[in-house]
Amino acid sequence: MPNDPVRVAVLGTGNIGVDLCERLLRDPDFEVVALVGRRAESPGLRRFENRIPMLLSGGIEEFLPVCQRVEGVFDATSAFDHLRHWTALREHGLWVIDLTPSRVGDAMVPALAGRISEMQMENRAQPANFSMVTCGGQSAAGIAFAISQRAENIAEVEVSSSIAALSAGPATRANIDEYIETTESVIAQVTGCPVTKAILVLNPADPPVMMRTTVTVKAERFDLGSITEGCEDIASAIRKWVPGYAISVPAHEVSSGVLSVTAKVTGSGYYLPPYAGNLDIINAAAVETARVHAEATRSNSARN
Amino acid sequence: MLQVYDVTLRDGNHALRHGLTSDFVRAYCSLAERSGVWAVEVGHGNGLGASSFLVGKSRENDASLLLAARETLTNVKLAVHAIPGFATIKRDLVPALELGVDVFRIATHVSEATLARKHIEFLAERNATVHGVLMMSHMSDIPALVQQAQILKVSGASTVVLMDSAGHFVPTDVRERVLALRESLGVEVGFHAHNNLGVGVENAVRAAENGARVIDGAAMGLGAGSGNAQLECVVANLGRLGLSHPPLAGVLPLSEAVQGEFADSLPRVTASSVESGEAGVFSGYAPQVEDLARAFGISRSELWAEMGKRRLVAGQESMIREIAQDLMNL
Numbered sequence: 001m002p003n004d005p006v007r008v009a010v011l012g013t014g015n016i017g018v019d020l021c022e023r024l025l026r027d028p029d030f031e032v033v034a035l036v037g038r039r040a041e042s043p044g045l046r047r048f049e050n051r052i053p054m055l056l057s058g059g060i061e062e063f064l065p066v067c068q069r070v071e072g073v074f075d076a077t078s079a080f081d082h083l084r085h086w087t088a089l090r091e092h093g094l095w096v097i098d099l100t101p102s103r104v105g106d107a108m109v110p111a112l113a114g115r116i117s118e119m120q121m122e123n124r125a126q127p128a129n130f131s132m133v134t135c136g137g138q139s140a141a142g143i144a145f146a147i148s149q150r151a152e153n154i155a156e157v158e159v160s161s162s163i164a165a166l167s168a169g170p171a172t173r174a175n176i177d178e179y180i181e182t183t184e185s186v187i188a189q190v191t192g193c194p195v196t197k198a199i200l201v202l203n204p205a206d207p208p209v210m211m212r213t214t215v216t217v218k219a220e221r222f223d224l225g226s227i228t229e230g231c232e233d234i235a236s237a238i239r240k241w242v243p244g245y246a247i248s249v250p251a252h253e254v255s256s257g258v259l260s261v262t263a264k265v266t267g268s269g270y271y272l273p274p275y276a277g278n279l280d281i282i283n284a285a286a287v288e289t290a291r292v293h294a295e296a297t298r299s300n301s302a303r304n
Numbered sequence: 305m306l307q308v309y310d311v312t313l314r315d316g317n318h319a320l321r322h323g324l325t326s327d328f329v330r331a332y333c334s335l336a337e338r339s340g341v342w343a344v345e346v347g348h349g350n351g352l353g354a355s356s357f358l359v360g361k362s363r364e365n366d367a368s369l370l371l372a373a374r375e376t377l378t379n380v381k382l383a384v385h386a387i388p389g390f391a392t393i394k395r396d397l398v399p400a401l402e403l404g405v406d407v408f409r410i411a412t413h414v415s416e417a418t419l420a421r422k423h424i425e426f427l428a429e430r431n432a433t434v435h436g437v438l439m440m441s442h443m444s445d446i447p448a449l450v451q452q453a454q455i456l457k458v459s460g461a462s463t464v465v466l467m468d469s470a471g472h473f474v475p476t477d478v479r480e481r482v483l484a485l486r487e488s489l490g491v492e493v494g495f496h497a498h499n500n501l502g503v504g505v506e507n508a509v510r511a512a513e514n515g516a517r518v519i520d521g522a523a524m525g526l527g528a529g530s531g532n533a534q535l536e537c538v539v540a541n542l543g544r545l546g547l548s549h550p551p552l553a554g555v556l557p558l559s560e561a562v563q564g565e566f567a568d569s570l571p572r573v574t575a576s577s578v579e580s581g582e583a584g585v586f587s588g589y590a591p592q593v594e595d596l597a598r599a600f601g602i603s604r605s606e607l608w609a610e611m612g613k614r615r616l617v618a619g620q621e622s623m624i625r626e627i628a629q630d631l632m633n634l
Binding site: 156158160162165170173174176177180181197199200201202203204205206209212214216218248249252254258260262 | 356357358388389390392393394413415416418419421422443614615616617618619620622623625626629
């Protein structure tokens with residue numbers, strides 16, 4: 001981006017918020033103006049002393065008076081708080097990237113931006129609210145879309161993910177049903193197939209396992225060769241922001257009319273360890289979405 | 305009073321590759337109704353909402369199987385198995401409650417009980433009988449097991465069921481674990497055996513002798529891998545030991561019904577099942593392991609061993625192919 005860096009704030013000082021800040025601070029396209037938590041003694045806030053200009057411990061209330069210093073906000077708090085945050089931020093005209101499973105905003109899988117009309121980042125109602133769906137959604141939607149473009153009469157799509165138990169915090173565990181519903185809904189959206197199933201398995205193995213997501217599709221006709229190519233295309237697009245994303249089991253027919261592809265996600269290890277590929281892929285997608293959307297929003301306002 | 309819990313129509317569905325029909329459910333349940341078993345568990349091998357390409361598609365859906373059982377059972381309780389991550393409250397538990405399921409077993413991998421908290425709370429608030437289940441229980445030591453069982457109890461489970469999903473335990477393991485849970489928990493304990501090493505019945509009986517209240521078994525042992533503890537043998541052994549039990553004459557017709565209908569699918573202890581029991585791998589993986597070992601031309605026993613080494617849990621069918629691929633490329 002030739003312009004000045006995009007000025008942003010991060011709400012939430014948990015694992016996701018800290019990983020986001022580490023990521024954004026290393027990215028020349030961004031300037032992290034504020035990190036907003038709720039407790040002055042929070043280790044997440046203290047970690048960024050002298051690295052982020054405004055470390056606020058008074059929650060959204062303390063942030064709103066200074067919110068015009070940023071262009072957009074990453075919300076890494078909770079689904080419950082997100083609704084309240086969004087109501088306030090929207091009045092101030094700030095775009096928001098939502099990392100909670102609230103589903104208040106529109107689902108965004110940056111791998112599909114420009115490939116699916118609803119997932120374009122330009123020409124949106126302002127300000128935009130992008131929901132980053134789930135880790136399973138981010139890791140599977142691209143593959144599912146690629147298959148759906150190369151198969152006829154898709155009857156069913158299934159997405160099963162296994163993640164390291166250590167990478168699933170209390171919120172993920174408490175929201176496993178919401179995870180399933182959100183993943184199923186984004187897969188239906190990108191494939192156009194209403195019959196979808198999502199499965200999540202936590203594996204406690206030590207050393208921790210890398211995240212894997214398998215997409216299985218039942219369709220009338222498909223060409224494995226072209227699907228393999230399509231999946232590799234999507235995988236290399238995703239690798240731009242998640243370098244450790246790779247197809248580990250290429251497209252193969254599991255039974256007549258049913259094909260399956262598995263991807264493996266190794267995290268970048270900014271703050272969270274490499275086995276937390278599930279968190280990595282969501283955070284990386286969030287940053288990518290912010291980058292493209294901010295640029296589009298700026299060039300729009302430049303034209304107007 | 306000991307409760308014999310019949311998993312034939314659920315775990316047995318693994319052996320039938322999830323091909324159970326409502327006709328057989330009806331026939332079996334009418335025999336079960338007169339058998340003296342406490343509950344009959346019905347459904348896909350991995351429970352509610354688990355019909356999938358990953359584990360295997362059900363020939364008939366959950367609702368149709370459960371309805372057939374509900375119409376037939378009055379004295380014997382109708383039970384289901386549900387694994388969070390496969391089943392959700394809204395899509396699976398609510399309809400099962402409405403259909404009149406009596407006993408809900410909410411199951412997680414042995415170290416992941418927190419995944420079941422919401423589901424157990426939801427059911428307990430609605431006065432359903434809830435068992436919390438720890439699958440693959442051989443993968444944790446006793447203190448960790450007790451701690452996870454505590455989570456299930458606090459969430460509202462009246463019974464904590466240990467599943468030896470890999471058929472890895474020897475009778476001493478069962479005794480130690482049942483005693484530890486009873487002493488530290490103050491909830492009822494259940495035990496669910498698999499027969500990979502040929503001690504399924506003995507493990508079930510050992511659990512009963514040491515105070516487990518709920519003992520799982522399947523007619524003819526019909527279940528994943530080399531099957532479960534054979535129900536009719538468990539009952540006969542309980543009788544010989546002078547422990548409370550349903551009448552043998554009540555459960556033998558169940559055995560004959562299964563033998564008559566599924567002669568070709570009856571589980572056996574095979575070289576492959578011993579390998580999986582020894583490696584401590586989920587019994588339900590047997591069909592995939594055997595198919596993939598053949599398809600990739602690799603050693604089945606090496607595949608089981610490698611899966612054990614990578615500490616696969618239930619629900620990771622798609623990993624088997626990747627491991628097979630790796631072994632082939634060695």
